[in-house]
Amino acid sequence: VYLKEQEYGKDRVRLAKVVKTGKWHEIIELTVCVLLDGEFEDSYTKTDNSMIVATDSMKNTIYILAKQSSCVENIEIFATEIGKHFITTYSHVHKATISIIKHKWTRMLIDGKLHDHSFHRDGEDVHDTKVVVSRKSVTIESGLKNLLVLKTTGSAFYGFLRDKYTTLPEADDRILSTNVDATWTFNIQNMASVGKIPFNDIFESVKQITLHTFATHNSASVQATLYLMAKNVLKKHSQIDSIRYELPNKHYFTYDLERFGLKNTGKDADIFVPFNDPAGLIIATVARV
């Protein structure tokens, strides 16, 4: 046998940074994962630990770099800084993969004004990133994860294949709900260009395009809506090479009330049963030609 591939590091490193500009405070809360690849074979095959950067040291490094960085709120930049640190500090590290989740803190609106130091969690959707830094290149992908959406109409599903396995009735009007996981890949020309990409603005724009398309597009299927979301993102953002959506179809089926003498089908349907499982799952990546 041989060691085909390996990477190791510290996962789920939790970090919060408070940035104070006078009385106006910002809170940035992250979860960071560092994975290193390099000349570590002997630690696996020869119990030689001399080249191992302890994962505990990686954890310390993340806090030190967060203290020194002015870009912690820009997770793609901060991840690149962390990756570059490990590549340049240890000559035997050849690749660093840094993943960061930025947790959501929304500033409170108190008495019609944004509060200077209070925040609340209004949703579990997050902005995340995965940056891979090697000696000759950097790749950056960003994501919007866990954005739960629902529309009560403006969605249909009919004209699908029918055979002896099919019982699903056609629907010209249905509830559509999904939990958006989106991941997009940037075309990075070189390390210097990383600093010029407005990652946070692009994240907010991808989220808004996703919501806008979901709400306004008369959906013929999750597949069709996915494709339109992706097309709209790529049309708007030339810095993005491709975008992948994972869309579970969180079904809301009408409950059968006919047996109780109550109409609850078609135009009269207003009582539904939300299903978490099983759920449809529609996954696609749309890229530039």
Ligand SMILES: O=c1[nH]c(=O)c2nn[nH]c2[nH]1
């Ligand atoms: O939008 C949908 N796509 C599908 O592939 C599917 N299958 N069942 N319901 C569905 N809805």
